[in-house]
Amino acid sequence: xxxxxxxxxxxxxxxxxxxxxxxxxxxxxxxxxxxxxxxxxxxxxxxxxxxxxxxxxxxxxxxxxxxxxxxxxxxxxxxxxxxxxxxxxxxxxxxxxxxxxxxxxxxxxxxxxxxxxxxxxxxxxxxxxxxxxxxxxxxxxxxxxxxxxxxxxxxxxxxxxxxxxxxxxxxxxxxxxxxxxxxxxxxxxxxxxxxxxxxxxxxxxxxxxxxxxxxxxxxxxxxxxxxxxxxxxxxxxxxxxxxxxxxxxxxxxxxxxxxxxxxx
Amino acid sequence: xxxxxxxxxxxxxxxxxxxxxxxxxxxxxxxxxxxxxxxxxxxxxxxxxxxxxxxxxxxxxxxxxxxxxxxxxxxxxxxxxxxxxxxxxxxxxxxxxxxxxxxxxxxxxxxxxxxxxxxxxxxxxxxxxxxxxxxxxxxxxxxxxxxxxxxxxxxxxxxxxxxxxxxxxxxxxxxxxxxxxxxxxxxxxxxxxxxxxxxxxxxxxxxxxxxxxxxxxxxxxxxxxxxxxxxxxxxxxxxxxxxxxxxxxxxxxxxxxxxxxxxxxxxxx
Numbered sequence: 001x002x003x004x005x006x007x008x009x010x011x012x013x014x015x016x017x018x019x020x021x022x023x024x025x026x027x028x029x030x031x032x033x034x035x036x037x038x039x040x041x042x043x044x045x046x047x048x049x050x051x052x053x054x055x056x057x058x059x060x061x062x063x064x065x066x067x068x069x070x071x072x073x074x075x076x077x078x079x080x081x082x083x084x085x086x087x088x089x090x091x092x093x094x095x096x097x098x099x100x101x102x103x104x105x106x107x108x109x110x111x112x113x114x115x116x117x118x119x120x121x122x123x124x125x126x127x128x129x130x131x132x133x134x135x136x137x138x139x140x141x142x143x144x145x146x147x148x149x150x151x152x153x154x155x156x157x158x159x160x161x162x163x164x165x166x167x168x169x170x171x172x173x174x175x176x177x178x179x180x181x182x183x184x185x186x187x188x189x190x191x192x193x194x195x196x197x198x199x200x201x202x203x204x205x206x207x208x209x210x211x212x213x214x215x216x217x218x219x220x221x222x223x224x225x226x227x228x229x230x231x232x233x234x235x236x237x238x239x240x241x242x243x244x245x246x247x248x249x250x251x252x253x254x255x256x257x258x259x260x261x262x263x264x
Numbered sequence: 265x266x267x268x269x270x271x272x273x274x275x276x277x278x279x280x281x282x283x284x285x286x287x288x289x290x291x292x293x294x295x296x297x298x299x300x301x302x303x304x305x306x307x308x309x310x311x312x313x314x315x316x317x318x319x320x321x322x323x324x325x326x327x328x329x330x331x332x333x334x335x336x337x338x339x340x341x342x343x344x345x346x347x348x349x350x351x352x353x354x355x356x357x358x359x360x361x362x363x364x365x366x367x368x369x370x371x372x373x374x375x376x377x378x379x380x381x382x383x384x385x386x387x388x389x390x391x392x393x394x395x396x397x398x399x400x401x402x403x404x405x406x407x408x409x410x411x412x413x414x415x416x417x418x419x420x421x422x423x424x425x426x427x428x429x430x431x432x433x434x435x436x437x438x439x440x441x442x443x444x445x446x447x448x449x450x451x452x453x454x455x456x457x458x459x460x461x462x463x464x465x466x467x468x469x470x471x472x473x474x475x476x477x478x479x480x481x482x483x484x485x486x487x488x489x490x491x492x493x494x495x496x497x498x499x500x501x502x503x504x505x506x507x508x509x510x511x512x513x514x515x516x517x518x519x520x521x522x523x524x525x526x527x528x529x530x531x532x533x
Contacts (some may be wrong), residue, residue, distance in 0.1 A: 020444045020447075021444070021450075022449070024447075025452065027453060028449070032456060032460070034465055034473065035460040036460075036465065038468050038473055039463075039464045040326075041468075043320075043324065045325075050319065171298070176301065177353075180298065180305055183309055184309075186309070187309045192463065197316050197319065197320055225329060247271055
């Protein structure tokens with residue numbers, strides 16, 4: 001475990017090199033929330049409630065989603081990992097006593113930890129700007145549950161991104177797969193629209209998949225909504241993490257045989 | 265006369281690049297189909313977002329369902345042309361700058377930017393233009409719009425202008441790689457702006473936000489202006505906005521590119 005904590009520490013340190021990148025990234029929550037503000041302000045012109053939310057709740061929903069989304073930092077790692085496979089630099093994982101999956105997970109978490117500070121500051125500024133509209137957490141209990149589920153969601157996303165990166169062993173160019181992963185997760189996680197706007201039967205199906213719990217449920221819990229779904233959500237997420245972890249290990253052991261070490 | 269011969273030469277290069285990429289993509293068929301699937305998924309998600317919204321509202325700031333279908337169709341046409349022609353070329357520029365791989369392009373007797381932009385043409389993305397055209401045609405019929413030569417020509421002209429604007433916006437972000445090693449966040453920021461501007465029509469913005477998203481970061485213009493032209497009223501002011509903003513961003517992107525090249529130090533060679 002200690003070696004993986006070292007990997008995480010190195011990841012935090014390497015982030016300090018890219019200050020410009022981190023600084024620009026701080027604007028992300030602003031953009032998503034501002035654009036959502038203008039869209040929903042228009043849609044709420046002659047309505048007081050949509051999908052069980054008022055306009056301030058909707059705005060808060062997007063602020064929470066923007067916060068969670070910004071903490072997910074494994075997205076950029078996919079390109080790096082796939083590049084290493086493609087260009088023969090993956091060999092370093094084969095000669096080191098570390099699991100590529102462990103390396104990937106802890107590098108992602110290290111980046112998340114570093115970005116957490118800046119994201120909290122950026123989202124704090126967004127909350128200050130919309131302080132008249134921002135709805136605070138419904139209760140400490142629902143906030144803790146939301147944070148816990150969001151963390152599990154983060155792990156699921158890291159695993160999905162790792163699986164995408166592994167495809168580089170088979171397909172070499174994974175641009176399409178990675179974009180597809182991003183597009184689908186964006187919609188199914190509720191980052192684009194609250195899932196409560198979808199028909200009930202669709203929400204019912206989505207409860208058995210991890211996407212529902214990545215952003216939609218944590219944001220809803222913060223608003224004091226759907227609290228009865230929290231424990232089921234925890235269970236679903238734990239099951240999915242085990243399944244995805246197993247799948248990742250299985251695929252790695254199958255795909256690494258295809259590694260040609262080109263260019264190494 | 266000289267201008268025509270240059271044009272013919274570059275057209276010839278474009279055709280060769282296209283043929284080369286087509287044969288290349290046929291070798292890597294999996295890649296060909298994944299890009300196609302990505303484009304279709306984008307299109308379906310776009311449709312799902314608006315269908316969900318229209319389950320809950322009747323209009324978006326005065327635009328009805330069919331105007332929104334037209335908007336989504338226009339988005340798909342612009343996006344598929346962007347993905348087919350220059351998306352993969354432009355997005356590879358930071359990598360080439362960072363790794364010092366730009367050297368080989370600079371030594372070729374062809375405009376570097378032309379080559380870089382068009383060397384990764386993606387044939388599979390062109391297919392998504394079909395549902396875009398179908399949606400635009402369907403919405404036109406439902407809105408009862410009479411087609412005239414002027415109407416179609418104006419729409420096509422606006423599409424070309426918006427594509428030029430899109431290209432320039434993408435290029436500006438990539439030129440920053442000449443000065444900053446890592447620009448991942450900028451790419452994410454751009455993705456965010458494009459994603460939302462294609463999902464949120466520009467008509468919802470007012471005041472300062474309109475100024476920002478129409479002039480300073482004009483992503484909101486891309487699919488909104490052609491839709492506004494075709495489905496509602498379009499004044500001379502709108503034309504001035506489209507021409508003015510596009511010209512300004514084309515000039516800025518070219519200036520930044522030239523400035524960046526002067527700063528290029530060829531990292532690894």
